[in-house]
Amino acid sequence: MQTKLADFVKDTPEGREADAILRNCVHCGFCTATCPTYQLLGDELDGPRGRIYLLKQMLEGQPVTARTQLHLDRCLSCRACETTCPSGVRYGRLADIGRGMLEQKVRRPWLRRLQRWALRKLLPYPERFGAALALARLARPILSATLRAKIPHKAPAPAWPAARHARRVLMLEGCVQPAMAPGIDAAAANVLDRLGISAIRGEGSGCCGALSYHLAAHEEGTAFMRRNIDALWPHIEQGAEAIVSTASGCGLMLKEYGDVLKHDPVYAGKAERVSLLARDIGEILAGEDLSPLRKSKPCRIAFHSPCTLQHGQKLAGLVEPLLSDLGFELTPVDQPHLCCGSAGTYAFLQPDLSQKLLADKLRALEEGRPECIATANIGCRAHLQSGSKVPVRHWIELLPF
Ligand code: SF4
Ligand code: SF4
Structure with a gap:
């Protein structure tokens, strides 16, 4: 695609990056068929x-x-289009750059601004x-059934194992996951412990x-x-072998720190190492026995691969064989590439579209009568x-540990 960027943007790092992405697009439209x-x-x-x-x-x-x-x-940032695109167009990055600029140019109604804030x-x-x-x-008894369904019950988490192994990995402290489902990271730490790897919580880290x-x-x-790079850096210098995420959305963001901060004179190198x-x-x-x-x-499981795992991190088909090898029976799921409608804050900001996608996704997941639905991101889980019942x-x- 030919481009002629405007003066306000053409000599900026983001403008040059967006221009390169736009030029890769040949306007073939293959991506349209898989866009939810x-x-x-x-x-x-x-x-x-x-x-x-x-955006152009x-x-x-x-x-x-x-x-x-x-x-x-209305775009979910699900990146199904990136998976489909034969030209390797990095739509997600282009949308992030474009949204940042658009926010400066078009003022939203005050209620929308308040909601996002x-x-x-x-x-x-x-x-x-x-x-x-x-x-x-606490307010659950007086809420409507729809609202009640959105509030997760408090669930106990297994104890975090002591750091006893030479092999060490880091985990971000996170933001919504510790409150909604503290058992996820604790389960991961216990599974890793059984495999001879200690999981260290990055004290002082938080939202990705x-x-x-x-x-x-x-x-x-x-x-x-x-802030997260500063919190994790001492552990990285001491030889932590990986930064592990149990939320595929956060994992994707971590993998993009290097890209997002590549023009930062202080953090570019560290951000690349974190990624x-x-x-x-x-x-x-x-990679483990x-x-x-x-x-x-x-046990019959329907697996939903989050968009951030399959399209963002390009890890489609990673988890299913692990679950099969461990003895789970996986039920078939139609159109597994489609988003469930969670998509970060999308469920709050675009509730109608989000609910339609949720209904379609649950129909596909429940078709094989699973005993449990499994996924890999806290937003999709909630x-x-x-x-779903x-x-x-x-x-x-x-996983049994
Ligand atoms: S499939 Fe790729 S090259 Fe074709 S229109 Fe979509 S983004 Fe552009
Ligand atoms: S990111 Fe998802 S919703 Fe947005 S354009 Fe691509 S396929 Fe469509």
Whole structure:
């Protein structure tokens, strides 16, 4: 695709990066067929090719309006289009750059701004989110059934094993996951312990920064990233072999620190090292002898691979064979490439589209009558559970250790 970027952007690092991405797109439209929002809405501008065209128009200095913003807001950032694209167009990166610029150009209605601000000021802070969740649990009896379904029950977490092995990996402290499902990281730490690896919590770390960054608050997001790099760096220097994530959304963000901070004069090198060390928990287990783990009782599972795992981290098909080898029976799932509608804050900001995607996804997952639905990201876990009577777990919670 030919481009002619406007003066306001053409000599900036982000402008050059966006230009290179745009030039890779040959406008073939293959990506459109696998885009969940195009499937639902049938509008070219609600598919990747149309959104790329809107972003190109903005970068070339043409007027942008609330309509441009609407079509980009409806994008899930699921990156199914990247998986399909034969030209390797990095749509996710282009959308992040474009959304940051668009936010400066088009002012949202005040209620929308307040909503986005509230999400940014609540979800990335474990204490604030934990307190809000505790209040919501207290209020459960007076809430409607729909709201009640969205509030996870408090569940006990297994004890964190002592650091007794020479092999060590790091884990981020995280943000919403410790309050919603503290058992996930604790289960991962116990599984790793059985395999001879100690998991160390990166004290002083927290939210990976994805939530703010993808809401176009780039400064806020990169501040979280720098804070995490500072917290993890002493452990990295002491030889931690990986930074392990049990939330595929956070894992993807960690893998992109190097890209996002590549022009930062202080943090570029460290960010690149963090990205090279970042691993999904599935990648760690795939490289280990799993015989120390006890075999599971046969149990029927439907696995939902989060978009951040299969399209973002390009790890489609990583977890399913691990579960099969450990004795689980996997039920067939139709259209596994499609998003469940969780997509970070999308479920709050685009509830109608999100609920339609959830209904379709649950139909596909429940078709094989599983006893449990397993996934690999806290957002998908909570979103799927809000609409299903079948228990939904992170797959690592199902492993016997
Ligand atoms: S993003 Fe890829 S698949 Fe989509 S129109 Fe461009 S080149 Fe074709
Ligand atoms: S990221 Fe997902 S929703 Fe957005 S354009 Fe690509 S396929 Fe469509």
